[in-house]
Amino acid sequence: MSIPQQSLFASDPGTARRRAAEARFRAYGLGAVLVGVAALLLLLSSVLSSGLxxxxxxxxxxxxxxxxxxxxxxxxxxxxxxxxxxxxxxxxxxxxxxxxxxxxxxxxxxxxxxxxxxxxxxxxxxxxxxxxxxxxxxxxxxxxxxxxxxxxxxxxxxxxxxxxxxxxxxxxxxxxxxxxxxxxxxxxxxxxxNPGFLTAPDASDLRPEAAGLGVAILGSAYMMLIVLGLALPIGVASSIYLEEFAPRNRWTDLIEVNIANLAAVPSIVFGVLGLAIFINFAGLPQSAPIVGGLVLTLMTLPTIIIATRAALKSVPPSIRDAALGVGASRMQAVFHHVLPLAAPGILTGAIIGLAQALGETAPLLLIGMVAFVREFPAAPPEGFFDPAPALPAQIYNWTQRADPAFVERAWGAIIVLLGFLLVMNAAAILLRRRFERRW
Amino acid sequence: MSCIRQTASILAILAVSAGAAAARDQVQVAGSSTVLPYATIVAEIFGESAGFPTPVVESGGSSAGLKKFCEGVGENTVDIANASRRIKDSEIEACRAAGVADIIEVQFGYDGIVFASDIGGNAFAFTPADWYRGLAAQVIVDGKLVTNPATSWDQVNPDLPAQPIMAFIPGTKHGTREVFDLNVIERGCKDSGAEQALAALVGDDAAKTCTTLRTDGRAVEIDGDYTETLSRIDSNKEGIGVFGLSFYENNASKLQVATMNGVTPSTETIASGEYPVSRPLFFYVKKAHIGVIPGLKDYAELFVSDEIAGPGGPLAEYGLVPDPELAKAQAVVADETALD
Known part of the structure; x- marks a missing residue:
């Protein structure tokens, strides 16, 4: 076998081709990022210019x-x-x-x-x-x-x-x-x-200047309270059981597959379910945060379960083994050692699930959350049963009004919603950065 | 899955036990999106001055509203259904089957339907016959039924500008479409003499052939609301859209309205009947809820009062055509006269 005589300083045709391919790929990647950034900037600037x-x-x-x-x-x-x-x-x-x-x-x-x-x-x-x-x-x-x-x-x-x-x-x-x-x-x-934009209730088509988001923000906050209060404990409890205690058999496999499937179900399906079960069967009031909260809980549960299970899985088995080795029961091992270590991941998952639920509109359309409501709901828990719209539903509502002044308010409401989402996602990232441990 | 289902049923049980304590103290309204702005205006004034909480008003369409209305009697059902058309016999039957025996029908005014195009474009003076000739799927040419060949408005009527035919009409789920089909297309079919010719050609199918609209992209059905029609005209300056009078009046700086049979639409010409395309607006009250839900009758009375629904009132200001026979509606509400 003879080695071809060649200078080390001049690249041969094959190397040149490979380098060119790499340069091209980098350019494509950079281009893709730039397109994404440009789309985001366009969106943000149009939202801000129309809504501020x-x-x-x-x-x-x-x-x-x-x-x-x-x-x-x-x-x-x-x-x-x-x-x-x-x-x-x-x-x-x-x-x-x-x-x-x-x-x-x-x-x-x-x-x-x-x-x-x-x-x-x-x-x-x-x-x-x-x-x-x-x-x-x-x-x-x-x-x-x-x-x-x-x-x-x-x-x-x-x-x-x-x-x-x-x-x-x-x-x-x-x-x-x-x-x-x-x-x-x-x-x-x-x-x-205009502080009234954040605190005042909705107004009719004759008074666009008085319309505000007060009731809608409260309605969304109530729904998030319900989602947090139900989805987090239920989701975490079921994940701990599935991950730490449940035997591995056909049944748990089936459950696992179905949870993954449920996470991919279109949200409008949960709205149909909510209308049938919570309003028509259980007789809960229309347009109330309790129904919206329950529907969004069902929607958020799979997200929280999947995030929690991933967080529990990432805790190394050596921690459990060490705890069991010094005589802890399995429950003590989980609650004293595994759960605290997994907490940042669980919280991050929960916050991202909540943010998703906050921006969700489709299921709310079916359960009467797109309504004209001027009365503020009472303080919880009675307030959960009072009618109140939700932020995304209010945006949808305003885009349908005839007076052009409502278009500006709809964009303004989008800014408020984006602001809430930004704060929640930033909190999730912060939690992960500060408390997450890597092994 | 089973764990999800279990939790769902537990949640439902928990919620029911908690919900039993809550009682409703505000009127709940659902129904037509055409009536929605009027209902919200009345609700706002009602909440401001009547000493009752502001009613909750949902939209979603006349049919959806009446369906909700007919679900039964009780706190979890709506008290009032708004409708941009009269209730159907089948709906009354459905209501009765669910225990809603007495329904009070209140007609509170008229809604004009107008044809408008971009403010910068050509002005139009239509007749129903122009719309029939322009939008019908099949028309008669030289005694034969052929696919509508017209591509611009001057081909259907030499007096109209030479502008391509492009119409944004309400989709079939809208109550407005029914009025459009009846008062414009069918009328045009009759006025142009096409109906008789069709009857000779296709017999009993004449009426159906009249109202079958072309699907070659020149008549675009809009399933959303008027804001969508407006944005379509914004991006396609040669389009002509179908709007409610109130929507047009709120956007008069962007749209110019076409005349129909030489009459410009306005609350006056619609009330007098000169402008041909309009429809009555209704709301339906569940009689069994009067006296149970606080403020229900007061809300209905305020809605049809002269200060609100009469000429010069806030509803007329928004674009409602006041009903010349408003006193009749007031009597119906005062006596709680139910449908037979």
Missing amino acids: GAFWQTRIHIPVTLAGAALDPLGGRDPAAMRKVTTIAYGKVIEAALRDAIAQAGIELPLTDAEIAAMLSKEAPAQLRNKVLADPALVDGTIEVSLLANGRIDGYLKGRVTMDSAQLDRNVTPQQLLLADRMLARGMLSRDL
Whole structure:
């Protein structure tokens, strides 16, 4: 066998080919990563640019004189009696105050009373009513209030409504936009942070400016509590049994295969199951977090079981052997040694399962979680049975509304949901990094 | 699997025992997505000023709502079903079979159906006959039934602009589609004289041939809601979409509306009957729940009151065409008159 005569410094054709192939593969890989990153950036930037506006809201600041004759006709300052005064009376008070304020500021535009009244949100009278009912002593005084502006005026400040579109729009006139400009210049109108987006309940199609995520966030939180309270103990107990105690036979194999299958079942199936079992058979209330939580528990269980079993498996047998060797029972070995070592993995799995459940919409569609709910649910445990929507269901709901102002709010709700998911996933990574032990 | 099933049943039992304590104090409504915005507006005002909790309103379509409504009597069933069409006899029977004997039917107004295209495009003045000729699967040419050859609107009516035919119509699961088929396509079939000619050609199948729409991609069925139709028109500027009047009025800066038989759709022309494409809207109240669920009757009364559903009220402001015979609806609610 003769060795070919060749310089060590010049590569032969075969080597060159292999090196080129490697370079090409690296380029493909880099390209794939770049495509992924670009898609993510595109998604994030479109979500942020469309949705950030929802966190700011236009408000009108005017002094309002609260005439006792209109708001407390009995004169006793008794909140129970004052509750009888409806928002219509408050609406008249506010409209008069706004007209006065505009006249005081010296703004002269050919506007009808109705047009001036329409500068304000239909929610404004309710805002003022709540304020007065909370503090009846305000009656017969003059207070400075910040009231929500109409959604179209808000849209004008955010660039969604323009002079051109107002010409065509039945809901707003160019004169109103001119008035908004003048009021803005005089500081009677401003765009401020909008905490109501996170705390207020949903609102009807006539008041997009007042719609918030408060009830939906609470509904989602209740569901997550139920999922955590049920799926974690059940999932961990069944994994420990299957991994540490159960005999290896055909039955446990069957169970194992089915758990893996269950993890891959489309989530809508759990919704159908929930409707049939929990609502139609067990008679649980519609639109309640308890049903949503139970359905999502079923959906999350396989994820948690699989993650927990993987975490238990990764604890080396020598730990168990050592514990048994010094006389521990099998239960002591598991609970004193194996479980604590597997805990970070279990928690990570549980958090990722929860995050999955938080973003899940499909099963909720079937059990009435896509509903218009304005009442806040009570504190748990009664609150679990009160109607409440969930965050993803609220997003779905808002994308179907006719008023374009709801599109911005739907995107804003997506930002909130993404924020929650980010925090949960970051917590999972942090837990793994800090506490996971490698052998 | 068996362990999952076991846990599920244990969960269900636990939940039932806990659920027994909870009683419902708010009205629950389900049904048509067309009625949903009106129902939420009323619910909001009701919760704000009537001293009762705000009703919970679900959507999902008239049929789904009526099905839920007819599941039976009791706290776990809905109190009111919204519908964009009248309840069917089969549904009344299903209701009765489940123990829902007395159903109060309330007609509270009309919904206009409009045809709109992109604001920057051509203006259209349609007649039902144009829509029939443009969208029917088969039309009569020279005495023979052939596959619809029309590709642009000026071919079906020389007065229309030369714009390719591309229509976004509601899918068959929508109540709107029924109205579209009946008031536009069938009417057009009659008006254009095609029905008589078809009767001579195909006999009894004439009515069916009338309303069978072309499936070559020029009539696109939208199964989602109006927001989807709007985004289709956004991306395809030559398309013409079918919308509810209220949806159009909320998006009037993006859409221009076509006239039908020379009439521009508005709450006034629909109420007077001049504009031909509209339908009544209903809600159905479970009589057995009145007096059991607090605020149920009050909600129904507020819904049909003059301040809410009358001209100039918040529902009309959103796009509802007020019912000229609203007093009838008020009487039905006040007397709790059930269907026979």
